[in-house]
Amino acid sequence: MNHSPLPPALPDTDRTRHRRLRDQGSLERAALEAILDAGFTCHLGVVVDGHPMVVPTVYGNDGRSLYFHGSVASRSLIASPEATVCVTVTHIDGLVLARSVFEHGVNYRSAMIYGVPRLVTDPEEKLEGLRRLTEQAAPAQWDYARRPNRKELAATVLLALSLEEASVKIRTGGPDDGDGPDAALGIWAGVLPLxxxxxxxxxxxxxxxxxxxxxxxxxxxxxxxx
Amino acid sequence: MNHSPLPPALPDTDRTRHRRLRDQGSLERAALEAILDAGFTCHLGVVVDGHPMVVPTVYGNDGRSLYFHGSVASRSLIASPEATVCVTVTHIDGLVLARSVFEHGVNYRSAMIYGVPRLVTDPEEKLEGLRRLTEQAAPAQWDYARRPNRKELAATVLLALSLEEASVKIRTGGPDDGDGPDAALGIWAGVLPLxxxxxxxxxxxxxxxxxxxxxxxxxxxxxxxx
Structure with missing residues (x-):
């Protein structure tokens, strides 16, 4: 395994390039890390029989890789190794209520990570990945609850997805139509936080x-x- | 368009069949509707160049179809018509903190809808779909804010996805290891609601x-x- 640090700038690839709403795209790895640190659930997208399948699941994160797990019988995980997946982590921060319906929107922070997950087979790495995964959702539980035994470890599939290829989108702040013709309408506008x-x-x-x-x-x- | 009511039971297809954790699967359309009614954001999964792409977006819902929209320039939406998508709506309700790490889990309600979206071109249906979409996130805003004009409507792509093929998973309640050998460990267990x-x-x-x-x-x- 490569332990050199990931570059501070997110990569510019066909999949991560911000084509639209460029002001909402962030190119900094620190923004990615903040979004991952702030949550514990993601939506894992895989292709099964040529069709997309989007499954909510939990993740762990060590700054280099995202870890996710499941039963050895899970359909989405069986499809994952050796095929590209897209993992999306999203925080919805509020509704942007504008003067016009067209300018309504959502404040959010979202990260999309693309890559081919690696099946974690090394017992030490598997345990450490599961620790990250547990601690992401429930800090300090790894040291408090009973840890997985050999049988439980064998029944668990752990996948690691490199954080190399990722893109981030963030929208914050109020509506954008406060200085246009709709400002004269006298309609209340602002943000409803969530x-x-x-x-x-x-x-x-x-x-x-x-x-x-x-x-x-x-x-x-x-x-x-x- | 077909206006006959959708059947009260969700369909049993290769994609929607609950293979695992059957106790978490619901087969009732009412459960699907409750999950959709409770939120306003989803994760849209599409296949772009053979790879999955998972994009957070907002939706509207009229009990027959899910509506979602975007710019005419959006990559995920361009990929959508005439190809199968998977839309997943998830509510995370809490952490299930068990006596053992292995039994830790998440209480959640999640719906996955599969289908080939239809591009909405009829002006009346487009306006009605956008109304549903606006009202899902911000009830009563359609009548309060300025409605879309012709130019704004032309700049918006609206897609309708039939709610026919859907599956629902729900987990509620406490941890499952209260009657096993781990119960003797004296470790606190329960739920941390979110x-x-x-x-x-x-x-x-x-x-x-x-x-x-x-x-x-x-x-x-x-x-x-x-």
Whole structure:
């Protein structure tokens, strides 16, 4: 495996080039990393029998590769190795309410990563990938919950997708029609933010009385995702 | 166009059949409709040059078709007509924190719709589709903001995707390892809910003083999405 750092600029390929709305495209790897760090779910696109299939799944991220996993029986994962996939991570930040319907839009941050995933077979890397994947969604759970045993590891497919070929799109701010002819209409315009928040932990009723959520879980209640 | 109602059961096709985790699959059209009604963004999967491409976008929904739109210059939309697409709508409802890492999971509601989109060319249907699309994200804005003019309509591509071939997956509830050997570990287990909430409207600073958000926008602040 190559451990040299990825370049700070995102690549310009046929697939990642921003053809439209260029002001929404970011070319910085730091923007990609911020989007990946802010979430834990993605949409994995694969081609099955010539047709696209888009599956929501969780991911891990070590700055070089995205890790995703599934059952050995999963159809989307079986199609993935040795074929190009597209993984998209999206955060919806709000509605842009303009004076005209045509200028309505969405504030969002989105990353698309293209590549041919690599099946992770090395046991040490597999464990580390699963740790990344667990920690992305639930920080500190890897050290708290029971870790996978040999049988569970064998039942899990782990794929690694290089973060080399990626593109980022971000839209922030208010509507764009505040200085055009529609500004005279007297129609309210602005942004309606959309916010994702963790709720308070709900204890499994099967737990014996007195087992309280550990600090690393309890402290997340009320905090924002992303 | 066919206006007979879609059957209440979702179809069983090669693409929609639930091969795994059958308990998470729903076969009812009502479940599909509830998932679509609860959101306004989707991930559109298309095949471009033999590779998958997954693009976040907004949708409208009239119970028969999903509508999505874009610029006439959009690469993903140009690839769409006459080719099968997969549109996935996902709501992430929480983290399932089990006693073992292997049993960790996500509570979610997800719908995948397969089909060949139809380019909407009839002006009346195009306007109605755009109305559905606007109202899905921003109810009552179609009657409040300025509607699209002829030039704007010509610059917009609207696609309709039949809701006939769809599959639904839903996971709810707590972890599944409360009655297995791991229950003796004394590890806390449960669910950490994830909640999407609309924030308070942020007025465009370019608006003249005194233009307040209308009730249909102001009333959404603090309410939940989905």
């Amino acid at each position: 916010i994702s928040t963790w709720g308070e932990p709900e204890t499994d009723p099967l737990l014996p009385a007195g087992v309280e959520p550990p600090d690393h879980i309890a402290a997340r209640g009320g905090t924002r995702l992303g | 909640i999407s909430t609309w924030g308070e409207p942020e007025t465009d600073p370019l608006l003249p003083a005194g233009v307040e958000p209308p009730d249909h926008i102001a009333a959404r602040g603090g309410t939940r999405l989905g």
